[in-house]
Amino acid sequence: MPLALFWFFAIVMLVGGLAVVSLRNPVASALSMVASFVGLAGLFIGLNAFFVGIIQILVYAGAIMVLFIFIIMLLDLQTEEKRAPKLAPVLGGLGIVLAFSIQLIGILSKTPNIKSEPLDLAAASASYADKSPGISSKLAAGHLPDVNLIGDVLFKGYNLPLQIVGVLLLVSTVGVVVLSKRQTT
């Protein structure tokens, strides 16, 4: 990823994140969050994680935030816009950010600055040769099939946990329907 693009997406993400907390209009905040997600997706794609980046946009920016905006629009925004920010929550938030920043600086200062080796695709291809020939041939051809790799790990290595998570989501969906359709009589 060219450095310029990294900075572009990083700045989009950070400015979006700042705007989420600093803008008074809830719709503007939600849209800034979308911008922040798009910046984050750009960073993922820059790391060759195409699938994760695309899913970031598809799920968060394309579905969840739309529902957020949908709900926000139905609310009365006048009261929210007029409310003055209280001092205590702002100070608390700043304090937490400061604590995390100090932690981050502490960790980063101890981490040696090494440039990582490029991925050895030939070795990776050999390791997948008998497990899944499709992935192996793509790795041998010199590009990273990230969707296939994620699918391989998810459905072969962690199939049972995946199914359990699926059932959990289904149960929560059924629960929501039952709660919201409860007879009021």
Added chain:
Amino acid sequence: MDLATLLIILAKVIGLTFMVVLPLVPISVYFERRFSAIIQDRVGPNRVGVPLTLLGAKKDFSFFGLIQPMADGLKLFLKEDFTPSHVRKAFYWLAPALTVVPSLVTVCVVPFGSDLVVNGEHHKLVIADLDVGPLFIFAISSLTVYGITLAGWSSNSKFPFIGGVRSTAQMISYEIALGLSIVPVLLYYGDLNLSNIVQKQADNGWLLLPLWGASAPWNNGGDYTAWLFWIPAMIAFVIFTTSVFAETNRMPFDLPECETELVGGYHTEYSSMKFAMFFMGEYAAMVIGSALVVTLFLGGWSLGFGIDAAISDVTVFGVGIGGLIHMAIFMAKVVAFILFFILVRWTVPRFRYDQLMRLGWVIFFEAALINVFLAALVVAAPQYGPAITVGGLIVLAIVTGALVWVLKVSERKALPAAA
């Protein structure tokens, strides 16, 4: 990245997005007006042309009114751009751009043709040959909903707002059917790269026309998988096409701008070029939708019947122009599909909003889900032998029956409470 690569990418972006897809927008508006006129037994716009009589010629040159799109565009540019005083300005200005831009961004993963060979170098006729093509299109086009929603909300008046809310609900609902319906296609190809999918269709027969190459039973030792797969593929095609209609807010699903109920829907307060941007967004989404349907189900740029390899090798003056021929085939297919879009718009009456939601959530969602399992069964059948396949079919039939029964029961009107 050197300058030459950068220039080639720039040429592709400008060439494919702004010189191929964008002109298709006014052209499809022209097609729409002419075709609807034919359907309704009218003449349609057939006059606008080059006014040769001004220059002393005997007759004007009006080739079926083909200059009409330019006149339309010019009219929209020159109209007064009026911003009502009660709107939320920033969002009101942002909304039209948010509807057009995502549609045009999705152009970058559509394969327009096979390789163009210049000086022995192969150039793919696709801007970004991503390995997550269909997902990329879904992800970016799911952002168009912001444009319409914001337009409705920022107009700060009631009808646009209802239009925007409707559109949000509609687009989110149909995104689910849209995403689920192409899972069988991806299962069959085992690939998310649109170029590879089209290449496989060119070699082995289109998904909906498996008549040559390895998918024809007389070429592969009597393997009927490709023919059996035609059933889930057809179901997927119907669901996908209908969901594309809903996603692009076209008739019969244009409830967000339903003029009998909502005046103009989400763009009631918009005028001039800002209105034209919504118009462009809708037609660009239609072009991309057609391109995606053609790419996934109807063989993309391939002409079919096993002669694509020969076309790819066509060389004129040392330049392999096979890619351009394929591009022409692709554009012909896309335009044919756009005409189908228009035909549907002018024949099928508009749905009611609850019917639309019921179709999306109750029928398409379930059908697409069952279709995924059916497709998986067809794809896996040769590996597992007849016993497991038949068992799987029985289980699938029972599940389908149970689902239909549950739907019927849930549709039944609640009985009046016993006194």
